Amino acid sequence: MQSSYVQIDPLDNIIVAITDLPAGTLVEINNQTITLKENIKQKHKFALNDLSIGANIFMYGVLVGVATQNIDSGSAITVSNIKHAAAGYNKQENSYQWNPPSVEKFKELTFDGYHRKDGKVGTANYWLVIPLVFCENRNVELLEASLNEALGYSDKKDISIDTTALIKKYQAGETETSIYETPILTTQKELKKNRVFKNVDGIKYLKHDGGCGGIRQDAEVLCNLLAGYIANANVAGATILSLGCQNAQMEILEKALEKISPKTKKTVHYLEQQQSRNEHSFIEEAVKLTFLGLIEANKVKREPAPLSKIKLGLECGGSDGFSGISANPALGYASDLLVALGGSPVLAEFPELNGVEQELINRCIREEDAQKFTKLMSSYSSAAVAVGSGFENNPSPGNIKDGLITDAMKSAGAAKKGGTSPIVEVLDYTEQVEKPGLNLLCTPGNDVESTTGLAGSGCNIIVFTTGLGTPTGNPITPILKLASNTTLAEKMDDIIDVNTGTIISGEDTIESMGEKILLKIIEVASGRIEVKAEINGNNDFIPWKRGISL
Known part of the structure; x- marks a missing residue:
């Protein structure tokens, strides 16, 4: 990029400061010269033209706000002088044409994965221990204490x-x-690695606070999510702990698993404590059955698989003013490459698609998916308003401090993760990714709720972009972290896997970085590189109860 400021789209009337710009700096854009009226901090924006009260603010070529004060050209754009605004959306406007990127250098590449009997391929090989209700969390902890160190999994x-x-x-x-x-x-x-089962990456324990209380829909959604985790290609099998009297009954989980993965041949052990002689024998039985499951899981070894077997979750969190011009578009290019190779990227976080709905509607191959996306977005927005909130409240204090001052501004940059390919299917929460090509998945914008949902819908790897830094990880799906800027990559190198700040400095282009990201994805999917989130033991798991979460 190698500039101290940038106009992202020719329609934009606000400009991004790449470096700190002092008042008095002369800025030349589109054959016009303006003088900065005040200091502009790195990642923040300033007005290209004089803007009157009520004037529309454009960034990334889309509406991201409206002026609440008269703003002189060269003045800073802040929460004090603009407010959130987003374009409306209607039916599909025209058929979408896509020119896929060249994948000549990638088409012969494979990754080494775990082949499952249902045809899916995992990037990892885990055994799950799952409580159906929070009452079983203590017993899950007892299993963890009994199994992990003895089997060599306390090795981070x-x-x-x-x-x-x-x-x-x-x-x-x-x-x-x-x-x-x-x-x-x-x-x-x-710590010394001395694993008993060399081909099993670990045992993961999905503790949660659900399964009883709340509404019956919560229990049903939880069972659908847990079934998705069991069906995920990164999982070999599971041990299920049930109390017996809770809302989330074993039968609901079994039916959910049969519905979403009828071809699965995985071993799942169901144990009910209220049918056990006592707690000690209940734990003993769970340990023995889990051990037998691990013996079977250990028989599977990594073998070459086509890149079309990759289901790639696209996530961002702790975003900054550079996320939408470095990490997100670079990931979007990697997403386009994967689509061209037959893979399945998945764009989630529906509150962070506010303002770019029409573009996504136009990219849907099927009209029914365009209608489903419209309905999900409209329902989500209405539900937020009904409880006194709204998408405009989505940006966090950290987002605002680092230049993302409206939800539409944040969303327009966040959507860049989805690249430019057509949308093959729109999925509600816990629905499974089945079609090759770009999928949309309804999840909250909350990082962990979203990554939990991505893994539950079948993603076998997730790439997570961040401008401020976040230690988020997932129990079963590797999360590869991209920093949007070099300062973050150097300061928090213990949680960052890839630095895309080289786009800002001009050492990389969006395309060259996108290719590097895809190569890194292949290395992680093959188990040759362990992501920082896994090294640090980040196993975040938060089911969405379908209440309002932005």
Whole structure:
């Protein structure tokens, strides 16, 4: 990019500052020269033209706000002088034409994955332990304590904190200042890997706070989600712990699994505590059955698979003013490459598609998907308004601080993750990704609720872009983190896997970085690279109860 400012689209009347720009800087755009009236912080925007009250604000070529004050050219765009506005949407306007990128250099590539009997291919091989109700969370913890270390799965890098040094200082009567200044952090240590089952990547424990109480729909949705996790290609089988009297009954889970994956041949052990002799025998039975399941899971080995078997979740979180011009469009290009190779990218986070609905509607191959997307977006928006909120409340304080000051501005950049390919199917929460090509999946914008939903709908790898940094991970699906800027990549290198800030500095283009991302996806999918979220043990799992969550 190699510029101190950029106009992203010719229609835009606000300009992005790539570096801090002092007042008085001369800016030349479209054969006109303007003088900055005030300091413009990096990632923030300034007006290209004089804007009167009520004037529409455009960025990425779409409506992202409206002026609430008169704004002089060269003045900063802030929450004080504009408010959220987004374009409306209607039926499909025309048939969509797409020119796919060249995939000549990728078409012979494969990844090494775990082939399942239903034809799916996993990028990992996990066994699940799942409570059907929060009452079983303690028993799940007992299983974890009984199994993980003994089987060699407590093998992640860890930070060593010497709390005893603080205790000794306190007991010796040291001052609070002395205690605070005591160094207690040691370098990371690599715990010894000594796995009993070499082909099983781990046992994952999906603790949650649902399964009973709430409404019956919550229990049904939870069972659909859990069935999706069992059916995910990254999972070999599962041990299910039920209390017995909860809303989320075993029969509901069994029916959900049969519906979404009738061809699955995975082993699933169902145990009900209220039918057990006592808690000790219940835990003993669960441990033995899980161990037998691991023996079977260990028989599967990685073998080459076509890239068309990749179901790629597209996620962003902790976004900044660079996300929409570096990480997201680069991921979008990688998404287009994958579509051209027969793969299935999945764009989620419906509250963060506000303002770009018409573009996505126009990209739907089938009219029924365009109508379904319209209905889901309209219902979601109406439900938010009904509880006194709305999509305009989606940007977080961190988003606003780093230049994303309206939801439409955030959404227009977030949608870039979906590239430019046609949309083959629109899915509601927990519906399964089956068709090759770009899918839309209804999830909240909340990072963990969204990644939980992506994995539950079948994604076997997720790429997560961030401008501010987030440690989010998923129990069964590797999450590859992209930094939108070099400062973040260097500051939080313990959670970032790829730096796309080289686009901002001009070392990469969107296309060259997109190709690098796809190659990295192949390495992660093959198990040759362990993502930082997995190394750090980030296993975030939050089911969406279908209430309003932005």
